[in-house]
Amino acid sequence: xxxxxxxxxxxxxxxxxxxxxxGFSKVNxxxxxxxPPKTNFTIIVPFRDxxxxxxxxxxxxxxxxxxxxxxxxxxxxxASQEEFKVQNLKFKTSIIxxxxxxxxxxxxxxxxxxxxxKTDWIITTDADCTVNKNWLLTLDNYIQxxxxxxxxxxxxxxxxxxxxxxxxxxxxxxxxGATIGSFGLRKGFICNGxxxxxxxxxxxxxxxxxGNDRIASGDDVFLLQKAMTQFPDxxxxxxxxxxxxxxxxxxxxKSLFYQRVRWASKTGSYQIKFxxxxxxxxxxGNLSWILSFGFWILGKTSFFNFISxxxxxxxxxxxxxxxxNQFLTKMKMHYLVLSCIIYPFFSVSVALYSLFGKYxxxxxxx
Numbered sequence: 588x589x590x591x592x593x594x595x596x597x598x599x600x601x602x603x604x605x606x607x608x609x610g611f612s613k614v615n616x617x618x619x620x621x622x623p624p625k626t627n628f629t630i631i632v633p634f635r636d637x638x639x640x641x642x643x644x645x646x647x648x649x650x651x652x653x654x655x656x657x658x659x660x661x662x663x664x665x666a667s668q669e670e671f672k673v674q675n676l677k678f679k680t681s682i683i684x685x686x687x688x689x690x691x692x693x694x695x696x697x698x699x700x701x702x703x704x705k706t707d708w709i710i711t712t713d714a715d716c717t718v719n720k721n722w723l724l725t726l727d728n729y730i731q732x733x734x735x736x737x738x739x740x741x742x743x744x745x746x747x748x749x750x751x752x753x754x755x756x757x758x759x760x761x762x763x764g765a766t767i768g769s770f771g772l773r774k775g776f777i778c779n780g781x782x783x784x785x786x787x788x789x790x791x792x793x794x795x796x797x798g799n800d801r802i803a804s805g806d807d808v809f810l811l812q813k814a815m816t817q818f819p820d821x822x823x824x825x826x827x828x829x830x831x832x833x834x835x836x837x838x839x840x841k842s843l844f845y846q847r848v849r850w851a852s853k854t855g856s857y858q859i860k861f862x863x864x865x866x867x868x869x870x871x872g873n874l875s876w877i878l879s880f881g882f883w884i885l886g887k888t889s890f891f892n893f894i895s896x897x898x899x900x901x902x903x904x905x906x907x908x909x910x911x912n913q914f915l916t917k918m919k920m921h922y923l924v925l926s927c928i929i930y931p932f933f934s935v936s937v938a939l940y941s942l943f944g945k946y947x948x949x950x951x952x953x
Contacts, residue, residue, distance in 0.1 A: 610771030
């Protein structure tokens with residue numbers, strides 16, 4: 588009886604991932620950059636103790652194929668121990684201190700910066716990122732052609748040759764695949780604040796982060812879900828290799844675990860039911876695989892049953908990861924089989940811990 592239940596759960600999981608694959612294919616890639624740039628942007632970068640990373644981000648801004656007078660950068664210092672000073676740059680850059688008013692330092696940083704924003708469009712990114720030279724130009728051309736007030740973009744890792752880094756890349760590829768797939772199904776519910784753009788007027792109309800400022804993270808997801816609930820036609824996903832932002836993977840398992848716990852802790856507060864349902868299906872699929880492995884070890888089910896479930900799950904996961912990874916990076920996938928074996932244990936542990944445990948981030952406990 589139990590193996591039959593697990594089979595049906597894995598089957599539902601596989602059908603769900605197949606739907607995301609279909610949605611992924613429905614979002615067209617757009618690389619057009621032929622229109623003269625005209626959109627004014629303000630790039631907001633919250634940071635805390637990022638003196639090593641910020642120069643690389645600012646250098647990538649300096650290489651942008653975009654007029655310097657059409658964008659400015661606001662760096663928001665969230666109580667860094669070491670003062671960061673901006674060196675000579677061709678574009679306007681300012682550093683302001685974060686004003687803490689809630690349980691979410693990053694939301695507070697964005698709110699602090701928005702008081703100084705004079706442009707129509709705002710973009711948020713992270714201090715440990717670098718951007719493509721056509722990042723703003725592609726976004727500008729998309730805005731000129733489409734009627735959008737909020738645009739989500741892709742994020743990938745700049746990996747070194749280690750299992751931990753490649754594991755994170757495969758995990759991020761699956762998450763980005765689910766993100767793009769959900770937009771293709773017109774059920775967008777998640778995005779990444781390292782590559783997220785919206786108009787100041789929309790932010791004000793949505794009343795910003797009001798209603799979720801007690802949650803430490805989610806400056807991106809909850810704002811997106813508010814917009815999807817009220818103005819779904821104005822929320823778009825820009826699927827373009829020119830618009831992908833690169834960030835650094837973490838260098839130890841503890842930090843990775845806490846990061847994923849921080850991400851998972853938002854799920855229960857999602858406004859869009861599709862996101863909650865997808866989270867439950869993914870959790871159930873991973874837990875079912877672990878249980879089937881345990882039943883096989885204990886002799887409660889046959890090796891044939893276990894390997895059949897494993898192959899169903901592995902191949903559907905591999906298709907989504909491969910499709911997403913091919914879009915995100917030129918790097919080939921490494922350690923795919925090993926990662927697919929470890930990931931269910933990692934994912935289920937993160938999900939369960941997020942319900943009851945505390946986590947650390949940037950030297951703070953939440």
